[in-house]
Amino acid sequence: MWKLKVPNKVKLLLWRACTDSLPTMSNLFKKNIVPDCTCYHCMKESETILHTLWTCEKIRQVWLNEFHDLHNSGQSITLFVELVDVVQVRHRNLGLFAMICWSIWNRQNKSRMGEHVVPLDPLFEFAGKLLAEFQQAQKVSPKPVRSTRPRWKRPDLGSRYQGSSDKLSRGNYGSFVRKVSMPSSIVLLETLAARRAVVFIQELGFCGSIFEALYRVFQFVILSGKMILQNFHADIVVPYTI
Structure with a gap:
C-alpha cells in the first residue's frame, strides 16, 4: 500500500479506510456524535466505509468503467480491507483504485458542505487524469539547487588555537x-x-x-x-x- 505511486494523501485515505478509521456516519454514530447512521447520499443503508466507497448505488456508475466485473461478481465482501485484498489478487490497478476512492470521498465531503463538486459521470476520468499527472510529475526529477554562498574550508596546513577558562x-x-x-x-x-x-x-x-x-x-x-x-x-x- 505504501509503495503505491500515488499522492501521500491518497495512501493515507486508503490506510484509514482499511483500518476503519474514516469518519463515516456509522463510525460517528458509534461514538454518539450523530443521531443516525443512514447514508447521506442514498438515504437507504448505513454509511459504512465499504458502503460509501463501493456499494452505494449513487456511486455505482463510477466503478463500472474499470472494475465492473469485480463490482458485479456478487462476491461476498463485508469489509473494505477485504475488497483491497481482492483488487490486489486480481492484479488490478490498485493505484487507480485508491485514487478513485479518494475522489469519491473528497467529492462526498464537499457535497455535504455545499461546495462545487465534480459530477459522478466523469469522476472516473477525473481520477485517472489526476493519477497520470502525478506519476508524470514524479518522472521529472528537479535539478538540485546549488548554493552560491561561500563555505568555509579548513586549511590543509596551518595552526588553530582555542581559548577557554582552562585551555589556552x-x-x-x-x-x-x-x-x-x-x-x-x-x-x-x-x-x-x-x-x-x-x-x-x-x-x-x-x-x-x-x-x-x-x-x-x-x-x-x-x-x-x-x-x-x-x-x-x-x-x-x-x-x-x-
Missing part, C-alpha cells in the same frame, strides 16, 4: 594546556590564546601559518606583540567581526 591554545602539530584565571572578557581570553598560539608555532620552527579569528582579537595581538611577529608571516582569515 591548541595546534595541529601538538597541544598544550595551561590553566589561567578567567580574564575580564571573552575577547581578552581569545587574544591571550591567539598570542600564545603565535609563540607556540614559532617555538616549533614554523615561519608562517594561517589563523582564523575575530578581527578585533588579531588587532590586539598585532598591536601588543609586534616583537613576536618579527620575521614571521601570518595569513589571517576573518569569518566575521564583532
Whole structure:
C-alpha cells in the first residue's frame, strides 16, 4: 500500500479506510456524535466505509468503467480491507483504485458542505487524469539547487588555537594546556590564546601559518606583540567581526 505511486494523501485515505478509521456516519454514530447512521447520499443503508466507497448505488456508475466485473461478481465482501485484498489478487490497478476512492470521498465531503463538486459521470476520468499527472510529475526529477554562498574550508596546513577558562591554545602539530584565571572578557581570553598560539608555532620552527579569528582579537595581538611577529608571516582569515 505504501509503495503505491500515488499522492501521500491518497495512501493515507486508503490506510484509514482499511483500518476503519474514516469518519463515516456509522463510525460517528458509534461514538454518539450523530443521531443516525443512514447514508447521506442514498438515504437507504448505513454509511459504512465499504458502503460509501463501493456499494452505494449513487456511486455505482463510477466503478463500472474499470472494475465492473469485480463490482458485479456478487462476491461476498463485508469489509473494505477485504475488497483491497481482492483488487490486489486480481492484479488490478490498485493505484487507480485508491485514487478513485479518494475522489469519491473528497467529492462526498464537499457535497455535504455545499461546495462545487465534480459530477459522478466523469469522476472516473477525473481520477485517472489526476493519477497520470502525478506519476508524470514524479518522472521529472528537479535539478538540485546549488548554493552560491561561500563555505568555509579548513586549511590543509596551518595552526588553530582555542581559548577557554582552562585551555589556552591548541595546534595541529601538538597541544598544550595551561590553566589561567578567567580574564575580564571573552575577547581578552581569545587574544591571550591567539598570542600564545603565535609563540607556540614559532617555538616549533614554523615561519608562517594561517589563523582564523575575530578581527578585533588579531588587532590586539598585532598591536601588543609586534616583537613576536618579527620575521614571521601570518595569513589571517576573518569569518566575521564583532
